Amino acid sequence: MALLFTVLLAVSAALLGYFLFDFGKRDFLRETEAAIDIEISIVSDLGPDPEELARYIQRRSKDDQSVRFRYENATGAWIGGTIDRLPPAIQIIAEGILGFTLETHQGPQTFAAKIHTFADGSRIVVARNVHELIASHDRFQSLSWLILLLMLLVVLVSFGISYFVVSRINRIAAAAQNIVKTGDLSTRLSIDSRWDDLSNLAGVLNIFLEKIEESMASVREISNNIAHDLRTPLTALRSDIEALKTAPVTDEKIDALLAETDRILSVFQALLRIANIQKGRRNSQIGDVQLTDLLRDVCDLYEPVAEAKDIQLDIAVGSAGVVRGDRDLIFQLFANILDNAVKFSPNQSAIRVQVLSDDRQLAVVIEDQGPGIPETDKGNVFKHFYRGDQSRSTPGHGLGLSLVRAIAELHQAKIVLEDRDPGLRVRVTFQPYQ
Amino acid sequence: MKILLIEDDPKIRAYIQKGLKEAAHAVDVAEDGEAGLHLATTEKYDVLIIDRMLPKLDGLSVIRTLRGSGLQTGVLILSALGDVDDRVTGLRAGGDDYLTKPFAFIELLARVEALGKRATASNVQSSTLLKVSDLEMDLLARKVRRKGIVIELQAREFRLLEYLLKFKGQLVTRTMLLEGVWDYHFDPQTSVIDVHISRLRKKLGDSGNTLIKTVRGAGYIIDDVP
Numbered sequence: 257m258a259l260l261f262t263v264l265l266a267v268s269a270a271l272l273g274y275f276l277f278d279f280g281k282r283d284f285l286r287e288t289e290a291a292i293d294i295e296i297s298i299v300s301d302l303g304p305d306p307e308e309l310a311r312y313i314q315r316r317s318k319d320d321q322s323v324r325f326r327y328e329n330a331t332g333a334w335i336g337g338t339i340d341r342l343p344p345a346i347q348i349i350a351e352g353i354l355g356f357t358l359e360t361h362q363g364p365q366t367f368a369a370k371i372h373t374f375a376d377g378s379r380i381v382v383a384r385n386v387h388e389l390i391a392s393h394d395r396f397q398s399l400s401w402l403i404l405l406l407m408l409l410v411v412l413v414s415f416g417i418s419y420f421v422v423s424r425i426n427r428i429a430a431a432a433q434n435i436v437k438t439g440d441l442s443t444r445l446s447i448d449s450r451w452d453d454l455s456n457l458a459g460v461l462n463i464f465l466e467k468i469e470e471s472m473a474s475v476r477e478i479s480n481n482i483a484h485d486l487r488t489p490l491t492a493l494r495s496d497i498e499a500l501k502t503a504p505v506t507d508e509k510i511d512a513l514l515a516e517t518d519r520i521l522s523v524f525q526a527l528l529r530i531a532n533i534q535k536g537r538r539n540s541q542i543g544d545v546q547l548t549d550l551l552r553d554v555c556d557l558y559e560p561v562a563e564a565k566d567i568q569l570d571i572a573v574g575s576a577g578v579v580r581g582d583r584d585l586i587f588q589l590f591a592n593i594l595d596n597a598v599k600f601s602p603n604q605s606a607i608r609v610q611v612l613s614d615d616r617q618l619a620v621v622i623e624d625q626g627p628g629i630p631e632t633d634k635g636n637v638f639k640h641f642y643r644g645d646q647s648r649s650t651p652g653h654g655l656g657l658s659l660v661r662a663i664a665e666l667h668q669a670k671i672v673l674e675d676r677d678p679g680l681r682v683r684v685t686f687q688p689y690q
Numbered sequence: 691m692k693i694l695l696i697e698d699d700p701k702i703r704a705y706i707q708k709g710l711k712e713a714a715h716a717v718d719v720a721e722d723g724e725a726g727l728h729l730a731t732t733e734k735y736d737v738l739i740i741d742r743m744l745p746k747l748d749g750l751s752v753i754r755t756l757r758g759s760g761l762q763t764g765v766l767i768l769s770a771l772g773d774v775d776d777r778v779t780g781l782r783a784g785g786d787d788y789l790t791k792p793f794a795f796i797e798l799l800a801r802v803e804a805l806g807k808r809a810t811a812s813n814v815q816s817s818t819l820l821k822v823s824d825l826e827m828d829l830l831a832r833k834v835r836r837k838g839i840v841i842e843l844q845a846r847e848f849r850l851l852e853y854l855l856k857f858k859g860q861l862v863t864r865t866m867l868l869e870g871v872w873d874y875h876f877d878p879q880t881s882v883i884d885v886h887i888s889r890l891r892k893k894l895g896d897s898g899n900t901l902i903k904t905v906r907g908a909g910y911i912i913d914d915v916p
Binding site: 511561585595 | 775778790792794846872874875876877878882885886888889907
């Protein structure tokens with residue numbers, strides 16, 4: 257392709273060059289010759305009468321400085337005209353046209369001439385100043401050369417570019433093919449420079465590859481985690497079932513086994529759910545969520561639980577405003593946070609849910625008077641199955657805050673755990689509504 | 691009730707069929723979408739249980755075809771796909787309820803019976819006065835009386851009681867309550883529902899749990915005290 261393109265360009269450049277030279281030269285000659293021919297036809301009508309000719313020559317020379325004559329007899333002796341002597345260097349420009357240099361007021365200039373021989377052998381040389389013409393012809397010619405040179409440059413550059421582009425595209429294709437064949441997502445396309453569109457394309461493709469690799473890695477990590485996290489409870493279940501071989505089967509044992517299985521299923525469900533949210537799959541449930549109503553509903557759900565522990569649940573959500581998101585997931589997020597708050601709060605304490613908003617952001621703050629989270633644990637509590645020292649004895653599968661974090665990330669909300677001393681302050685900051 | 695079960699997995703099919711028969715329901719089974727659709731259009735059923743992924747014709751297509759032909763029978767979708775999105779597409783296709791595998795049989799039974807009940811209830815003029823033994827619930831005046839004495843309930847408690855009474859005599863599972871009363875689809879970390887129920891019981895003066903009975907590991911039943 258690159259070669260074909262270059263050849264086409266080169267051929268058109270050559271054609272253009274040919275026309276420039278050919279037409280330039282022909283025009284120049286034709287016009288000059290025609291002008292001389294007119295002079296000759298006039299003098300040939302007059303001649304061979306030396307006096308008539310001499311008069312004509314005198315008149316004509318006065319009128320037109322660019323025309324000069326030399327009238328000479330058969331032996332070449334001067335009879336009349338403004339050319340006393342022909343210069344020694346005479347060249348033949350074309351057939352029947354001579355070229356030589358004569359002295360003028362502006363210095364030596366080039367003339368083109370034709371010779372007419374009369375019947376008596378006398379000759380008249382009609383010369384025309386072609387100095388200007390030649391100069392412009394020269395300019396024209398050098399311009400033509402310049403154009404040709406530029407065309408040549410264009411041809412070379414375009415060959416270079418097309419060769420470069422095609423080879424780069426082929427390289428990208430080969431790299432992609434290699435990735436398809438080997439499945440090795442860590443391969444990257446080479447980027448040779450930073451300025452051209454192809455490098456940009458390669459860069460974008462590399463980012464694309466990186467994203468795919470990341471999501472593949474996270475899928476792998478999730479499945480590894482699930483496999484790992486479920487192995488322990490499944491092993492426990494297996495040994496419990498095995499124990500039934502020797503011990504009598506009672507209803508209580510069956511119930512215990514069922515409860516164990518349900519627990520494993522719920523862990524599995526929760527892990528899948530977190531994975532799905534983290535995967536950031538297209539969620540059609542995204543809409544406007546009225547935070548006020550939602551927070552009231554969450555508090556409403558946990559109010560009896562709090563009451564059972566004699567915990568005061570204060571809500572100051574006012575008109576909290578609207579965020580964009582999945583209402584079920586946002587509900588889940590606050591339900592989990594509040595669930596933890598109630599779970600870890602001592603009896604006869606207070607939990608406060610409030611909304612702090614300005615025109616730039618919207619933060620939901622949930623404060624309790626529980627033991628809080630030690631600084632060293634703050635990064636860990638969002639990990640799967642991580643349970644702090646104080647939470648080991650409480651119910652739960654250790655995935656509540658993992659889910660919270662996944663939901664928050666999906667909504668581009670930020671969660672900060674702050675010390676309230678005593679107690680914990682969970683601050684969930686949402687993106688401004690657009 | 692007469693129930694049609696369309697499920698391709700023989701193990702799950704036998705499991706559900708056996709359970710429903712034990713609960714005194716007549717069950718027809720189909721192994722694929724085409725056979726199921728044929729049965730559903732030729733026979734009359736109270737409830738259809740349709741697996742989402744079926745050979746020959748998938749479950750959602752079966753439901754769409756049935757709804758397109760004007761069949762209003764309650765449909766419970768069974769699916770291994772448990773995402774909210776999957777749920778929404780299932781319900782949009784015309785399903786009335788959605789149950790994610792794996793499930794406890796009692797959950798399935800409760801939902802199937804609720805669907806059957808809803809079908810008969812919508813035929814009869816739906817009552818604005820719900821009653822169970824000495825408890826009366828006036829949906830229009832939004833009043834609850836027990837032995838003629840008015841009991842003040844909060845809005846949520848009112849809805850909880852209303853939901854239980856609508857399915858009087860039937861098991862209502864905790865997830866059914868969460869979906870029906872709270873209108874959020876979420877996974878409660880702890881047994882919050884139980885706490886709500888116990889508070890409701892206290893307000894209703896149901897000290898011996900005789901009015902709202904707990905079904906262990908499953909849910910609640912409200913019924914006339916014998």
